[in-house]
Amino acid sequence: MEKKGKLFVISAPSGAGKTTLIGHVLKQFPQLSYSVSHTTRKPRKGEIHGQDYFFIEEDEFQARITRDQWVEWAMVHGNFYGTSKEFVAEKLLEGDSILLDIDVQGAKQIMDAGLGLVSIFILPPSIETLQQRLENRGTDSAAVILQRMENAKGEIDQQSAYDHVVVNDDIIRAIAELCLIFKKEMGRI
Ligand code: 5GP
Numbered sequence: 328m329e330k331k332g333k334l335f336v337i338s339a340p341s342g343a344g345k346t347t348l349i350g351h352v353l354k355q356f357p358q359l360s361y362s363v364s365h366t367t368r369k370p371r372k373g374e375i376h377g378q379d380y381f382f383i384e385e386d387e388f389q390a391r392i393t394r395d396q397w398v399e400w401a402m403v404h405g406n407f408y409g410t411s412k413e414f415v416a417e418k419l420l421e422g423d424s425i426l427l428d429i430d431v432q433g434a435k436q437i438m439d440a441g442l443g444l445v446s447i448f449i450l451p452p453s454i455e456t457l458q459q460r461l462e463n464r465g466t467d468s469a470a471v472i473l474q475r476m477e478n479a480k481g482e483i484d485q486q487s488a489y490d491h492v493v494v495n496d497d498i499i500r501a502i503a504e505l506c507l508i509f510k511k512e513m514g515r516i
Pocket of ligand 1: 340433434
């Protein structure tokens with residue numbers, strides 16, 4: 328049978344627990360390639376260049392826009408984020424499936440480009456829980472949390488554009504639901 332990779336896109340408001348969920352999916356599906364994004368954001372404590380993100384300067388990011396090197400890119404919470412066209416093209420050509428963790432603006436660009444994709448939106452149980460999680464995380468200032476909360480409301484409004492919506496009310500349950508989606512979609516390859 329022909330080996331054909333799929334493009335998975337996961338979006339969620341900041342603090343919805345997406346990183347933890349994606350970590351579990353990648354562990355359960357080692358054949359999935361995770362697309363490490365590029366960003367102009369400064370690394371948080373513990374983040375590793377090339378693993379969490381490729382941390383680049385804004386002029387480099389802009390140069391890559393000019394050279395048409397992003398599958399999609401967006402300004403999120405005041406920083407640029409982009410997905411490498413070279414990485415995605417190479418993996419899909421090899422027949423590998425790819426997982427993109429990108430925001431709603433980037434997901435929309437991929438949907439509009441007509442690239443076949445499976446899109447998943449992770450919802451927090453409530454806006455209050457989201458704020459609580461961001462505060463407990465302790466990685467962002469009060470101003471950044473405020474900005475992320477504002478953005479979250481706009482992002483949550485976009486959920487109907489996605490193929491699947493998973494509510495992260497209980498982490499174990501949400502992992503199971505998410506993995507089932509991947510199992511079904513990968514099984515169709
Ligand atoms: P954080 O800075 O908290 O890691 O991520 C902030 C937001 O940027 C998240 O919603 C994340 O999904 C999004 N993001 C990460 N990489 C990309 C990317 O390559 N493209 C787009 N459009 N968004 C991204």
